[in-house]
Amino acid sequence: MAGKAVVIVGTQWGDEGKGKITDYFAEKADIVVRFQGGNNAGHTVVVGKKKFKFHLLPSGGPHRKIIVIGNGVVVDPKVLLEEIKMMQDEGFDVDLKLSSTAHVIMPYHIALDGMEEAIKGKFKAGTTMRGIGPAYSDKAARFGIRVWDLLDKAILAEKLEKVVPFKQKLLESLGSTKKTDLQSIVDEYFQLGQNLRKYIVDTPEIINNYLDEGKSVLFEGAQGTLLGIDEGMYPYGTSSNACALGVSAGASVAPTRITAIFGVTKAYTSRVGEGPFPTELSGDIANKIREQGHEYGTTTGRPRRVGWLDAVATRYTRRINNLDGIIVTLLDALSDINPVKICTSYLLDGKKLGYWPIQAEILAKVQPQYIELPGWKQRSDQEWLEIARQQNLEALPKEVQSYLAKMEELLAVKLSAVSIGADREATILLRNIF
Numbered sequence: 001m002a003g004k005a006v007v008i009v010g011t012q013w014g015d016e017g018k019g020k021i022t023d024y025f026a027e028k029a030d031i032v033v034r035f036q037g038g039n040n041a042g043h044t045v046v047v048g049k050k051k052f053k054f055h056l057l058p059s060g061g062p063h064r065k066i067i068v069i070g071n072g073v074v075v076d077p078k079v080l081l082e083e084i085k086m087m088q089d090e091g092f093d094v095d096l097k098l099s100s101t102a103h104v105i106m107p108y109h110i111a112l113d114g115m116e117e118a119i120k121g122k123f124k125a126g127t128t129m130r131g132i133g134p135a136y137s138d139k140a141a142r143f144g145i146r147v148w149d150l151l152d153k154a155i156l157a158e159k160l161e162k163v164v165p166f167k168q169k170l171l172e173s174l175g176s177t178k179k180t181d182l183q184s185i186v187d188e189y190f191q192l193g194q195n196l197r198k199y200i201v202d203t204p205e206i207i208n209n210y211l212d213e214g215k216s217v218l219f220e221g222a223q224g225t226l227l228g229i230d231e232g233m234y235p236y237g238t239s240s241n242a243c244a245l246g247v248s249a250g251a252s253v254a255p256t257r258i259t260a261i262f263g264v265t266k267a268y269t270s271r272v273g274e275g276p277f278p279t280e281l282s283g284d285i286a287n288k289i290r291e292q293g294h295e296y297g298t299t300t301g302r303p304r305r306v307g308w309l310d311a312v313a314t315r316y317t318r319r320i321n322n323l324d325g326i327i328v329t330l331l332d333a334l335s336d337i338n339p340v341k342i343c344t345s346y347l348l349d350g351k352k353l354g355y356w357p358i359q360a361e362i363l364a365k366v367q368p369q370y371i372e373l374p375g376w377k378q379r380s381d382q383e384w385l386e387i388a389r390q391q392n393l394e395a396l397p398k399e400v401q402s403y404l405a406k407m408e409e410l411l412a413v414k415l416s417a418v419s420i421g422a423d424r425e426a427t428i429l430l431r432n433i434f
C-alpha cells in the first residue's frame with residue numbers, strides 16, 4: 001500500500017508554532033521533507049535535553065529520520081554545511097537527501113536582497129536578508145545555479161562566467177564598491193558542492209519511491225500561507241508557495257498523492273516584517289502577548305507585531321489549503337487578558353466583506369469587526385503540562401474550551417490537536433494525523 005503523505009502548513013503569517021508541531025509529528029514519520037523557502041525560516045527542535053535551532057534542515061534529523069530538502073527550496077550551502085556539522089557534533093548521523101535541482105543562494109543574492117529592499121521603499125517586505133527573493137528571481141529568470149551545477153567545475157564556471165559580471169554591474173550601479181572575483185567564487189562553490197556531494201540526489205525519484213514503499217512522509221511548510229508568493233499578501237511576503245499548494249511543485253509529488261493536510265493556527269496572530277495587518281494591536285495587550293508568547297524572530301531577533309485572531313484571513317487559508325484539521329497553538333500566551341477578541345468580519349467603506357480581499361491596498365483600509373470572549377488566567381508551564389497530559393479537551397479551563405469551540409465554528413474546521421505550552425509534550429492530540 002502506498003505510504004501516507006501528510007502536509008503541515010502555517011495558516012497565518014508564519015511563526016504559528018509549526019516547528020514544534022512538525023517536531024512532534026516527525027517522530028511518527030519515516031521521512032520529513034521541506035518543499036519551499038530557505039534559511040529565512042527558523043525553528044527549534046527539542047530532543048531529550050538537546051535543543052537544535054534549524055533554519056534550513058527539516059526537523060526530522062534529531063529524531064534520526066531521513067530528511068529531504070526538495071527541489072522547491074533555495075539552499076545556502078554554507079548554512080547547510082553548518083547545520084549538518086551542528087548535528088554531527090552532537091553525535092547524530094545526518095541522513096540527508098538534497099535535491100539536485102534545488103537552487104543555490106549565491107553571495108550576490110545576499111548582497112542584492114538589502115539593495116532591492118532599499119529601492120522598494122514602502123513596498124519593501126522587511127526581508128530576512130538571506131538572499132531568498134533574489135535567488136528565486138534568478139530561478140524564474142533561468143539565470144540560477146542549481147545544486148547539481150556545483151558538482152562539475154566546468155559547468156559551474158561556464159554559468160558563473162555569464163552571471164557574475166552581470167551581477168557585478170548591477171551591484172555597482174546600486175552603489176556597491178565590492179569587487180567579485182569570478183575564479184574565487186567558482187573555486188569556493190565547487191568545493192562546497194564537493195562537501196555536499198554525498199547528500200545530492202534526484203529527489204522526485206526518491207520521494208515517490210518512499211511513498212511506493214509505504215513509508216510515511218511528512219511535508220513541512222517553512223513560512224505561513226499568508227506569506228506565500230501567489231496566495232499571500234503580495235508584495236509583503238516571501239518568494240515561494242508557503243502552503244499545501246507548494247508541495248507538489250516543491251517536492252515533485254502529485255497533488256493526488258497527498259493524503260492529508262493540517263494547518264497550524266496560533267490562538268492570536270503575529271507578523272514579522274512589513275505590510276498591512278488588520279487585527280494588529282499596540283500598547284499593553286500587545287506587549288503582554290509578545291512577552292507571554294516570546295514573539296521575537298528566530299532568524300532575525302526582531303520583535304514580532306501581534307494582534308487578535310483574524311478569522312477572515314484564516315478562513316481563507318483554511319479554504320485554499322483544504323485543511324483536514326487545525327492544530328491550535330499558544331493558547332497559554334493569551335492568558336490574563338480579559339476579554340479576548342476574535343475578528344469575525346471586515347467592513348470596507350461601511351459594507352461587510354464576505355471573504356479575505358487579498359490585495360494589500362484593500363487590507364490596509366478594512367475595519368475588523370470583533371466578538372469578545374471571556375479570558376482565562378495564566379498557569380505555570382508545569383500546570384499547563386499537567387492539563388495536557390490528561391489528553392482531553394475537557395481538562396482545559398472552560399474559557400479555553402469556549403474559545404476553541406468558537407475557532408472551530410468560525411473557521412469551519414475540526415481541531416486535530418491543541419498545544420498549550422512551551423513543552424512539546426504540552427500537546428493534546430485529538431486524532432492521529434498519519
Ligand code: IMP
Pocket residue numbers: 013014015040041042125126127128129130131132133222223224227236237238239272273274
Ligand atoms: P524573505 O523570505 O527573507 O524574503 O522575507 C520576506 C517576508 O517574509 C518578510 O516580511 C519576512 O519577515 C517574512 N518571513 C520570511 N520567513 C519567515 C518566517 O520563517 N517566519 C515569519 N516571517 C517570515
Ligand code: MG
Pocket residue numbers: 014015041042043298
Ligand atoms: Mg519561525
